Amino acid sequence: MDVQELIDRLGNQARVERFAANNLLFRRGDATRSVFGIVQGQALLRRYTVEGTALTIHRAFAGDIFAEAALFSDVYHCDGEVLAGTHVAQFPKLALQNLMQNDQVFAATFCHHMASQVQRLRSNLELRSIRSAEDRVMAALSLRLREGQSRLELNGTWKGFASEIGLTHEALYRALKRLQAGGRLTRSGRVVEI
Amino acid sequence: MDVQELIDRLGNQARVERFAANNLLFRRGDATRSVFGIVQGQALLRRYTVEGTALTIHRAFAGDIFAEAALFSDVYHCDGEVLAGTHVAQFPKLALQNLMQNDQVFAATFCHHMASQVQRLRSNLELRSIRSAEDRVMAALSLRLREGQSRLELNGTWKGFASEIGLTHEALYRALKRLQAGGRLTRSGRVVEI
DNA sequence: CGTCCGCTTGACTCAGATCAAACTTGGTGG
DNA sequence: CCACCAAGTTTGATCTGAGTCAAGCGGACG
Numbered sequence: 001m002d003v004q005e006l007i008d009r010l011g012n013q014a015r016v017e018r019f020a021a022n023n024l025l026f027r028r029g030d031a032t033r034s035v036f037g038i039v040q041g042q043a044l045l046r047r048y049t050v051e052g053t054a055l056t057i058h059r060a061f062a063g064d065i066f067a068e069a070a071l072f073s074d075v076y077h078c079d080g081e082v083l084a085g086t087h088v089a090q091f092p093k094l095a096l097q098n099l100m101q102n103d104q105v106f107a108a109t110f111c112h113h114m115a116s117q118v119q120r121l122r123s124n125l126e127l128r129s130i131r132s133a134e135d136r137v138m139a140a141l142s143l144r145l146r147e148g149q150s151r152l153e154l155n156g157t158w159k160g161f162a163s164e165i166g167l168t169h170e171a172l173y174r175a176l177k178r179l180q181a182g183g184r185l186t187r188s189g190r191v192v193e194i
Numbered sequence: 195m196d197v198q199e200l201i202d203r204l205g206n207q208a209r210v211e212r213f214a215a216n217n218l219l220f221r222r223g224d225a226t227r228s229v230f231g232i233v234q235g236q237a238l239l240r241r242y243t244v245e246g247t248a249l250t251i252h253r254a255f256a257g258d259i260f261a262e263a264a265l266f267s268d269v270y271h272c273d274g275e276v277l278a279g280t281h282v283a284q285f286p287k288l289a290l291q292n293l294m295q296n297d298q299v300f301a302a303t304f305c306h307h308m309a310s311q312v313q314r315l316r317s318n319l320e321l322r323s324i325r326s327a328e329d330r331v332m333a334a335l336s337l338r339l340r341e342g343q344s345r346l347e348l349n350g351t352w353k354g355f356a357s358e359i360g361l362t363h364e365a366l367y368r369a370l371k372r373l374q375a376g377g378r379l380t381r382s383g384r385v386v387e388i
Numbered sequence: 389c390g391t392c393c394g395c396t397t398g399a400c401t402c403a404g405a406t407c408a409a410a411c412t413t414g415g416t417g418g
Numbered sequence: 419c420c421a422c423c424a425a426g427t428t429t430g431a432t433c434t435g436a437g438t439c440a441a442g443c444g445g446a447c448g
Contacts, residue, residue: 055320057320069310114311115262115265118312121311121316122252128322129357143241184245194244
């Protein structure tokens with residue numbers, strides 16, 4: 001499930017808004033009103049340490065749904081900020097809860113969505129404990145291959161891919177170069193073959 | 195929600211089994227029969243790259259529920275192996291699905307559990323992009339503090355904590371030492387004060 | 389036509405990994 | 419109750435590979 005699907009599903013109960021400048025959607029401790037989604041742009045979820053420094057606990061990009069936990073909590077547990085130029089979809093908590101209660105199929109879909117998230121996040125987390133850049137890149141690419149395939153096209157940019165897997169773009173490009181030199185993959189543009 | 199809760203809830207439909215030696219619970223492509231939980235010990239979820247090397251995509255420890263996605267898929271997408279001496283709880287997919295359909299409260303609890311997982315995993319992932327060992331340790335500890343508290347007791351060992359946050363235990367101990375020297379935290383045994 | 393941004397490569401640095409070893413601690417079983 | 423073993427804790431020395439800074443290229447887009 002993705003933002004657009006949820007917008008379609010909720011109809012006029014969903015509201016999409018564009019923020020020209022950086023904007024706080026909610027603060028930690030605020031009563032939870034909505035779950036959110038990014039249509040375009042980026043949002044940051046933050047908490048503050050005892051020492052007072054900001055701590056980013058999540059970065060949401062186009063297509064992502066975030067603050068789902070609002071459905072099950074009375075207050076937000078972090079600050080939510082959208083960056084300038086971002087289009088945000090708001091999904092009222094009550095509307096979502098109603099929908100889930102009255103529509104078993106939707107409830108299952110939503111649950112499925114979260115189970116998939118858990119799966120993806122867990123494997124991304126394991127990925128990060130692969131220290132070698134080359135091995136990490138190979139592993140990350142392998143996980144994105146469809147069963148039986150050996151070729152894939154990147155969704156975003158290589159730079160974006162680098163930050164998704166926790167490497168600087170320089171380290172990524174060098175790793176790719178070595179992998180190509182070693183004959184472990186070939187690529188042209190955003191298409192890779194392993 | 196934790197394994198024990200699910201065992202209690204499912205009653206005699208849940209089965210707990212002890213494996214003396216390493217054992218494959220399921221293979222990628224097998225029809226999904228159950229969701230699992232660890233009572234004691236450890237399980238590994240694995241996939242294989244095109245090159246044939248094993249790739250750990252998740253490590254489950256005591257208390258963890260895993261392979262939840264089995265509820266929404268016809269086949270497993272990875273191999274599931276338990277290590278020697280592990281006590282595993284099996285939750286039949288059908289029993290769980292029935293429970294979720296007939297008991298709205300349980301369904302909500304289960305959904306809540308997954309939303310919390312997503313939250314935790316996302317922040318752990320963000321944590322990994324903090325390069326400095328000291329900062330990463332402080333951030334990880336801060337996230338484990340209860341609101342308003344400044345002291346906490348570790349659940350597991352420091353060594354376990356190190357691998358949770360993606361550091362070697364040596365790097366962790368050295369970071370802790372520097373943090374203590376810098377007066378940013380104090381600790382005795384498994385109790386820390388920030 | 390110019391600007392922005394992704395891409396690519398080079399040189400250098402340094403923090404964390406690795407290897408090694410000693411010491412605690414806790415639990416087990418005789 | 420003590421001997422013993424396994425595992426966690428702690429510190430040292432060394433090394434390596436990813437980060438950082440820097441700079442040039444090229445394509446997209448207004």
